[in-house]
Amino acid sequence: MLNKPKCIGILGGGQLARMSAMAAKRMGFDIAILEKEAGSPAGQLTSIEITGSSSDKKLLKKLASLSDVITLENEFIDYRIVEYLESLGKKVFPSSVTISLIQDKLIQKQTLRKYNIPLPKFIAAEHKADFDKIVKFLGLPFVLKSRKMGYDGYGNALVKDKNGYIKAFDKLTHRHSKLLAEEFVHFTKELAVMAARTKKETCVYPVVETIQKNHICHTVIAPAELNKNILARARKIALDCVKAVKGFGLYGVEMFYTKDGRILVNEMAPRPHNSGHYTIEGCVTSQFENHVRAVLGLPLGSTEMVNPAAVMINLLGKTNGTGEVKNYKKAISDKDIHLHVYGKKSSRIGRKMGHITVTGKETKVILNKAIAAEKKTVI
Numbered sequence: 001m002l003n004k005p006k007c008i009g010i011l012g013g014g015q016l017a018r019m020s021a022m023a024a025k026r027m028g029f030d031i032a033i034l035e036k037e038a039g040s041p042a043g044q045l046t047s048i049e050i051t052g053s054s055s056d057k058k059l060l061k062k063l064a065s066l067s068d069v070i071t072l073e074n075e076f077i078d079y080r081i082v083e084y085l086e087s088l089g090k091k092v093f094p095s096s097v098t099i100s101l102i103q104d105k106l107i108q109k110q111t112l113r114k115y116n117i118p119l120p121k122f123i124a125a126e127h128k129a130d131f132d133k134i135v136k137f138l139g140l141p142f143v144l145k146s147r148k149m150g151y152d153g154y155g156n157a158l159v160k161d162k163n164g165y166i167k168a169f170d171k172l173t174h175r176h177s178k179l180l181a182e183e184f185v186h187f188t189k190e191l192a193v194m195a196a197r198t199k200k201e202t203c204v205y206p207v208v209e210t211i212q213k214n215h216i217c218h219t220v221i222a223p224a225e226l227n228k229n230i231l232a233r234a235r236k237i238a239l240d241c242v243k244a245v246k247g248f249g250l251y252g253v254e255m256f257y258t259k260d261g262r263i264l265v266n267e268m269a270p271r272p273h274n275s276g277h278y279t280i281e282g283c284v285t286s287q288f289e290n291h292v293r294a295v296l297g298l299p300l301g302s303t304e305m306v307n308p309a310a311v312m313i314n315l316l317g318k319t320n321g322t323g324e325v326k327n328y329k330k331a332i333s334d335k336d337i338h339l340h341v342y343g344k345k346s347s348r349i350g351r352k353m354g355h356i357t358v359t360g361k362e363t364k365v366i367l368n369k370a371i372a373a374e375k376k377t378v379i
């Protein structure tokens, strides 16, 4: 009789789960997906698809019974769900302890500060009347942020004056109850670093530069063009962050590089990250493969780049349509383009539908190729 392959359960079936599933399948592992509806980007790749709510204990029990380990597509899940899975004897990456240190941005920052990780100045913003106290501490402008559930910039507001504070406070508390305020960082570049950790070892990917448009990660340049000492510092900070939250598995750490040469951590995510998609073609081992290896407690693979440079550009929906690429021939007319399409059932303007990666010798050349390909691709 054949041995049953190890199975990784994933809470969520979006593009991060899909690319993790591809890496897992390639290595001979199975994937079980729990997602609201059938046919999700990751659900399409496996026969072990459970559909329904991730807070339904019956479904969680089923997922646990089918999986050797469980991982999450995003950290916005109630940590009690993770605790429940752990109470069934399953290892979950990230653990309920890590989730409870990361999910609330204020607790995350307080945790990182305890480990002397450099951060922008921050303070809880509890009341509308706190404006003067905040300005005294941070100056103006400052950034008001939802402590929970922020993504793609939803949940952030730039505050320039008292009136703006009151408006932003009302808007953000309307979505989620608690807020924090953070100094406005005059950064010259935004950076991100992926790192993986098992009980036995750690690995860190090259530092990349991320360029956001409308608060959404748009372009990633690997490696970031900065001097060696700064890059080494950023890599060390990333690993320190993972250790600070008692993290095992794969993590993405977002950072600011300031005009005066400081690196400040913006936030971290306990999962594969948009800034690491370039690793599929750009590195010896992709972030998704190292994610799979880490959650299964296997040896980690090399994070070295296979080419001197890589550029990734997100394909955001340009139409409200079917989610398919309308013009494949044009999209991949340049021989160096790697096209990734996530298989979402419909596209919306601005929705992450796929991405393009180009690797090569010179950043400028591949960046121009990626920009041209993104322009041509209609999805």
Ligand SMILES: Nc1ncnc2c1ncn2[C@@H]1O[C@H](COP(=O)(O)OP(=O)(O)OP(=O)(O)O)[C@@H](O)[C@H]1O
Pocket (backbone or CB within 6 Å): 120, 143, 145, 150, 151, 152, 153, 154, 155, 156, 182, 183, 184, 185, 186, 190, 212, 215, 216, 217, 254, 266, 267
């Ligand atoms: N303190 C700050 N100073 C200057 N710019 C900031 C600050 N905080 C956030 N930003 C800008 O807003 C972007 C989104 O912020 P942040 O990462 O906190 O939000 P998020 O909603 O968690 O976003 P995402 O899901 O895209 O990571 C950052 O990448 C950066 O460009």
Ligand SMILES: [Mg+2]
Pocket (backbone or CB within 6 Å): 254, 266, 267
């Ligand atoms: Mg962010």
